[in-house]
Amino acid sequence: MNNKLQAKDLINVGIFSAIYLVVLMAVAMLGYIPVFIPLLSVLVPIVGGIPFMLFLTKVKKFGMVWIMAIIMGIVMLILGMGVWVLPIGIVTGLICELILKSGNYASSKKSVLVSGVFSMSIFGNYLPMFIARDSYFETMRSGYGNEYVNALTNYMPEWSWLLLLAACFISGIAGGLLGKAVLKKHFKKAGIA
């Protein structure tokens, strides 16, 4: 079997991208209540870990995870969620490929790690918030004064982006482990993994 991506592989990427997107949107429905928005960075990777791990059992060649990350980025772009998921996805996707390749596409530990790395591309949805943060606080300064703005920034400190990114990664690992358990319990027994 040659190493070039065949139409069958590309179709698989499309199918699992659709599934991942459905999971993302279903969980994002909770985001109507603004307090839950940071929670998405935890829930989406955990729930998404199940289809993602199943997807990884079908990944035996270079490029499938990378393409999936890129496609997610394109979809986020056309939905108006900002351009950042795409470049972040390009980077995280590539890292995922290198990890998988180093394990010869057969290591389940590396698959869990990849689940963590892949989930970090979700952070791209939050990035505009942090980028906007500074300029936004600047505009508030002129309206409300320094003291007020400084008090505000305490709730969303400079380093909070790191926290969110870490949450994505760790939840991705959790999702990967969950996916691995479901693989064993169901998909392997049923013969589709």
Next chain:
Amino acid sequence: MMANEILQSVSTGKRFKLDPRTKMLMVITISTVIIGGGNGGLMNIAKPLLAAVPLLMLITSRRSRAAIAYTAIYILCFAGERLLVPITSGFLNFLIVACCGMLTRFLPGIMMGYFLVTTTTVSEFTAAMERMHMPRQITIPLSVMFRFFPTVGEEMAAINDAMKMRGITFANPMRMLEYRLVPMLMCSVKIGEELSAAALTRGLGAPVKRTNICEVGFHIQDMFAILICIFGFAAFFSSRIIS
């Protein structure tokens, strides 16, 4: 009906069509400039202009409900910020600031995205991608994704029905997750297999350049829209350079 598609399946109106590439540029421009942009100078013109563009688009494409919702939420946030911030304090204050701030910044981009998604068909989008010389490693999975998205919805609806029928209720969140996802994934893999076979036996994967009978192209309205985007980006970058 039941199909909850991302992009449209068939054309919903032919008034003055914008090329999908133009729409994408508009979404990118609006979300980038409004979310990340500073203030002062050209931005004072660019930002309101770009925020108004989705409204204009929605009105001209007869999506009055979305247009009204957009306007209403925007005004609400604006007012909320002016009125509620001085009278609240602590975490609640932060919450209001964050929500109003976020919404006013994100909403224009999202509404433009909504416009794109509800006025572009999958075929048009794929044709536009192919025109942009996107490699087939991207266009094929992308079209499959759009095609499969409603199918996942259908499968989940059927599984929900089965759960209702069998009386499986919200016992344990882990179980519910398992019962929702596992059958759906099994069915999806099977459908995916059949889909692949049907596509391959119709020649998908041949090493020739795919043609596409869907018509997309640039017209005068696209030029106009692109000019606005160029202006937006000019304002964006100039304010960056200044500050």
Next chain:
Amino acid sequence: MIELRQVSFRYEQARQENGLRDVNLTIGDGEVILLCGESGCGKTTLTRLVNGLIPHFWGGDLNGEVLIDGVKINEMPLYETAKIVGSVFQNPRSQFFNVDTDSEIAFGCENQGLPEEEIRKRVETNVKQYSLEPLMGRSIFELSGGEKQKIACASVSACDPDILVLDEPTANLDARATAALRRMLLLWKAQGKTIIIAEHRLYFLRDIADRIVYMNQGRIETVFTHENFISLGAEKLENMGLRPLSLNELQYHIKQPVQTNENLVFSDFRFSYKNGKPVLDIDKLNISEGASVAVIGHNGAGKSTFARCLCGLERKCGGKLLGQANVKGRKQRLKCCFMVMQDVNHQLFTESVLDEVLLSMEEENEEQAEEILKGLDLQELKEQHPMALSGGQKQRVAIASAIASKREIILFDEPTSGLDLRHMREVAANLWQLNAMGKTVFVVTHDPEFILSCCTYVVHMEQGYVIAQYPLDTNGTARMLSFFQDTADKPADLEGMVMM
């Protein structure tokens, strides 16, 4: 000309289909070959050899040669084979790649990189030829199963291949759609195309097939000429495990229903879609408790909607069920009805057959569960994952969970689509078993043979109304058969005008 020389094949992963052994077959240009046999006999595998899916998609051990016009196709890449062999598959829901009909018909040509003008011309020709104008410019998700299959056929025919391979194309279609497919086959035959079709339903191919290849356990057992096959007679066909060639030849006994005095009255079952179109409008329906009711009607008559409303799955449908003791609204009906769905995969949730049965029980009782499994011949499979079983076995697991739920009304939605004779009889036996337990059974079905094997009553629906209901005595049987006969033999010029 297609030649299979000493072909043997074994699937890489042990699947439900058997491989092939020592297959030799030569098919001339323009011939129409029917492949038939019991489930698992290898007919699907043979079709996959001709369209190249074996070995390029389904891996395994392949010996022997498959040649088309002297060229070995197992050494040709799939996209080359696709130019000369077009394929139509069983499941309309999973064949389409695009979201709208126009793009779907153009799909194969687009893949070949044909110039746009040429493709548009071909799409237009095909649309005209098969009278598909009403289907153009629409979302494929909105079409019925029969309409989807029409688009699939048009998509394949637009590439103008010389050979057409069809794998059980009518498995999910009703009589009208099957007739429409038959007309397409006649058109293709007239165009001189070579057609290979694997099927369980034989009657619609009666006067189309030139030769009939009967397969058994991976081998070709006999090849019949058209005349020889027709003259075989119903009994011989039954022994071969095949469905009869015509509805006139069905053999049956009139079933005696369980005598009860109890009546179930269904009242005010109405349902319409969001855009206001009414789909179901039943004032009152009287059924004796313990009956085995076949719900028949054309596609779109409202049969499945009726089943879903009865079961309590449609929130917008009011409807009351008056039983002996009480009146049941929607929520109570959810608790007293069990539906075996058309796609059983949607209702299997656990990791073992035993667990699946236990899931239905209010209080888990392993002994009882094992008893139920034994009654359905499933106890050997009790530790297996339900999704690893064959279609028929999965259906029996669903029936087992229905029994375990102790509910009084059991509904089946098209349980015999694509089943061969033996499996259809098994399902009929299981249904009859449920009846014997005192359950009231409703079956939505297109299968007259099946109805005769296990039903005692018929409800005939049309456009959301119940237009007839009758017991399956001698008269009733004749009425039921004439409904199916009518659509099967409708004159050609009227069909195709009727949209489903």
